[in-house]
Amino acid sequence: MEQYKKEITELYERMTKDDQIELHNKITRGDVGARDRVIQNCLPLVVRIAENYHKNNKHVDLDDLIQEGNMALIKAVDKWDVNRGNITTVATFYIRNTFNDMINDSRYKVVTPYTLSRTAAEDLRKIKNVDSNDAYEIAMRLKMKPKRVKRLLNSKASRVDFDYVKDICGEEKEEPRKCISDVYELCENNLEGIDKQVFGMYIGMHGHRMKIKQICTNLNMTEQDVRSIINRCKTTLKRVANA
Numbered sequence: 154m155e156q157y158k159k160e161i162t163e164l165y166e167r168m169t170k171d172d173q174i175e176l177h178n179k180i181t182r183g184d185v186g187a188r189d190r191v192i193q194n195c196l197p198l199v200v201r202i203a204e205n206y207h208k209n210n211k212h213v214d215l216d217d218l219i220q221e222g223n224m225a226l227i228k229a230v231d232k233w234d235v236n237r238g239n240i241t242t243v244a245t246f247y248i249r250n251t252f253n254d255m256i257n258d259s260r261y262k263v264v265t266p267y268t269l270s271r272t273a274a275e276d277l278r279k280i281k282n283v284d285s286n287d288a289y290e291i292a293m294r295l296k297m298k299p300k301r302v303k304r305l306l307n308s309k310a311s312r313v314d315f316d317y318v319k320d321i322c323g324e325e326k327e328e329p330r331k332c333i334s335d336v337y338e339l340c341e342n343n344l345e346g347i348d349k350q351v352f353g354m355y356i357g358m359h360g361h362r363m364k365i366k367q368i369c370t371n372l373n374m375t376e377q378d379v380r381s382i383i384n385r386c387k388t389t390l391k392r393v394a395n396a
Contacts, residue, residue, distance in 0.1 A: 154215070161196040168194060170239065177235035191230050195244050199226055202245065206252045209381040211388065213256055225251035277305045304337055339390045347372075351379055352386040 168176070168191075179187035199222035207215045229247035233240055276295075280302060283291045292299040337358050344352055351372065354363045363371070368379050 158197070158200055161193070161200070164193050165197055166190075166194055168240075173239055174235050177233065180230070180233075188230060191233075191240055192226060195226050195230075195240060196223065198241060198244060199223055199248055202248050202252065206256065209377075209384075210256050211385065218252060218255065221251050221255050222248045276301070280305055300341070301338065304341075336390075339393060340386070343389060343393050344386055348382055348386050348389075351382045355383055 173191075176187045176191055180191070199219055203215060203218040203222050207213065207218055225247040226244050229244040230240065232247075233243050237243075276297065279295055280291055280297075283294055285291055285294070288302045289299050291297070292302045295302075336356055340349065340352055340356065340358060351368060351374075353359055354368050354371070355365070356362060365376055365379050365383070368374070369376050372379075
């Protein structure tokens with residue numbers, strides 16, 4: 154990546170407004186060299202925008218962003234009308250739109266494996282078969298963690314709620330033994346700090362589920378930051394769940 158950035162930076166030439174008008178006129182006459190020069194000069198712009206997007210969207214590969222950005226740049230040059238704006242303005246518009254679509258399409262979703270859900274359902278069955286209401290005693294008998302026993306005993310955590318789990322996990326196929334406690338368990342064991350707090354509020358881990366705007370108000374955060382944290386948490390939990 155550093156070598157690529159070095160190469161495109163060395164090839165960069167500053168273009169004045171008159172230069173752009175001249176190059177645009179050549180492009181309209183079919184001059185391939187002029188078109189290539191404009192594209193070449195905008196390659197560093199693609200990298201800068203891609204790196205900014207990648208900061209808050211680590212689940213999308215930077216190389217993929219740059220590749221898609223370069224394709225958007227070519228489209229921008231082909232659609233460019235110098236009378237309506239300079240090439241950097243037009244290119245930025247096309248590149249950002251492409252990145253937004255790319256990130257929305259490729260956004261990772263936390264998928265709870267059926268085996269994990271079945272495990273939670275089986276654990277809950279075992280817990281209910283123990284003649285005790287004390288979480289610590291049940292945990293000792295079944296050799297489970299008390300925290301997991303408490304979560305599974307919680308009425309909200311142990312209920313079957315297809316729409317709720319699907320909304321959080323992004324699952325398309327319904328499974329009778331899905332358990333939202335699986336998601337809580339993943340969140341509790343794998344997230345920390347503000348990530349855990351934001352995602353916990355998003356999935357209703359400590360009470361009712363909050364909408365993104367409610368989280369923003371409660372934590373005095375921007376909507377973009379909250380969405381970024383939620384996406385990052387989903388990426389982390391998906392990786393752990395599928396490990």
